[in-house]
Amino acid sequence: MKLVHVAAFLCLALLHGCAGDAASWIRDVRAASAEADAAEARGDAAAAARALERITEGEVPEAVAAEDARVVRQDAFARLAQLRLALGDPVAALADVDRGLVLGEREDLFTANLWAMRGRALEAAGRDREAARDYHRALIIHEALLDRALGEGP
Amino acid sequence: MSDEDIDETERREAEALARALDRGSADDGLPEDALQTAALLRYSAGGGELAADREDALLGEVLEAAERAARKREVAAPAATPWWRWVIGFAGLTAAIALVLFLALGRDPVQPTPLPAPSASLVSSGLGRLTPGADEEGFRAEMATYRASVYGALSARYE
Numbered sequence: 001m002k003l004v005h006v007a008a009f010l011c012l013a014l015l016h017g018c019a020g021d022a023a024s025w026i027r028d029v030r031a032a033s034a035e036a037d038a039a040e041a042r043g044d045a046a047a048a049a050r051a052l053e054r055i056t057e058g059e060v061p062e063a064v065a066a067e068d069a070r071v072v073r074q075d076a077f078a079r080l081a082q083l084r085l086a087l088g089d090p091v092a093a094l095a096d097v098d099r100g101l102v103l104g105e106r107e108d109l110f111t112a113n114l115w116a117m118r119g120r121a122l123e124a125a126g127r128d129r130e131a132a133r134d135y136h137r138a139l140i141i142h143e144a145l146l147d148r149a150l151g152e153g154p
Numbered sequence: 155m156s157d158e159d160i161d162e163t164e165r166r167e168a169e170a171l172a173r174a175l176d177r178g179s180a181d182d183g184l185p186e187d188a189l190q191t192a193a194l195l196r197y198s199a200g201g202g203e204l205a206a207d208r209e210d211a212l213l214g215e216v217l218e219a220a221e222r223a224a225r226k227r228e229v230a231a232p233a234a235t236p237w238w239r240w241v242i243g244f245a246g247l248t249a250a251i252a253l254v255l256f257l258a259l260g261r262d263p264v265q266p267t268p269l270p271a272p273s274a275s276l277v278s279s280g281l282g283r284l285t286p287g288a289d290e291e292g293f294r295a296e297m298a299t300y301r302a303s304v305y306g307a308l309s310a311r312y313e
Binding site: 022023025026027029030033037062063064065066067068071072075109112113116119135138139142143145146148149150 | 263264265266267269271272273274276277278280281283284297298300301304305308309311312313
C-alpha cells in the first residue's frame with residue numbers, strides 16, 4: 001500500500017513539474033518581450049535584440065505545444081530581423097528570418113511577417129528580384145487572412 | 155627345454171602350482187605370478203561364473219554406485235529448460251518492449267492553444283507594409299496589441 005502511495009506522489013509531482021515548466025516558459029517569454037519593447041522605446045536596439053534572443057534561444061519545455069512555441073519564436077525572429085535592419089545589417093536580418101521559417105510555414109500572420117521581413121532584407125541587400133518573390137508570398141498569406149477575417153474565407 | 159634343463163627351484167614351484175590347483179589355496183612358497191595363473195585357471199575351470207550370493211552382493215553394490223552417479227550428474231548439470239519456459243519468457247519480453255514503445259511513441263502530442271485570430275485591420279496594415287511608404291508605426295502598434303492577446307491565451311493555458 002505504501003508503494004502505491006509513493007508511485008501516486010511521484011506521478012503528481014511529475015505532472016506538476018511539467019506544468020510548472022510551461023508556466024515558467026510563458027512568464028519568461030512575456031518578460032523578455034516587455035523588456036524588448038522598453039528597450040526599443042528608449043532607442044536601445046542592441047538591448048532589445050538581446051531580450052528577443054532570450055525568446056529565440058530559450059529552451060521550450062515538452063509540455064508546451066510545438067505550434068505555440070513556433071508562433072512565439074517566429075514573432076521574435078521577425079522582430080529581431082527588423083532590429084537588424086534598423087542597425088543596417090541585412091545579412092543578419094536574413095539569417096534571423098530563415099531561422100524563423102525553418103520552424104514551419106503556416107498560413108498565419110507570423111509566417112507572413114517573416115516573408116515580408118525577408119523581402120525587406122533582400123531588398124536592402126540589393127537582391128530585388130528575390131525580394132519581390134518573398135513579398136509576393138507574404139501577399140498571398142495576407143490576402144487569405146483578410147478573407148478569413150472578413151468572413152469570406154474557409 | 156628338456157627335463158634335464160629344469161633345475162630344482164623350478165621343479166618346486168611347479169609342484170606348488172599343481173597343489174594349489176588341486177586344493178584351491180596356495181602355499182607360501184608359490185610366487186605371485188604363479189598364484190595369479192592358478193586363480194585364472196580355477197576361474198576358467200568353473201565356467202567363469204560367480205556364485206549366486208556373490209552375484210547378488212555385487213549387483214547391490216553396482217546399483218548403489220549407479221544411483222550415486224546419477225545424483226552427482228543431477229547436481230553437476232541442471233536439467234535442460236523446458237521449451238514452454240522459453241515461449242513464456244519471449245512473450246513477456248515482447249510485451250515489455252511493446253509497452254515501452256507505446257508509452258514513448260504513442261503518446262498524444264501536446265495540442266496547440268486556440269489563439270485569437272488577427273483582426274481585419276491588422277491584416278490590412280500588414281498588407282500595407284508590402285508597399286513603399288507604409289505606416290510602419292501603425293502596424294507595430296496593432297501587432298503589439300495582437301501579440302498581447304496571443305500571450306494572454308498562452309498564459310491562460312500554461313500558467
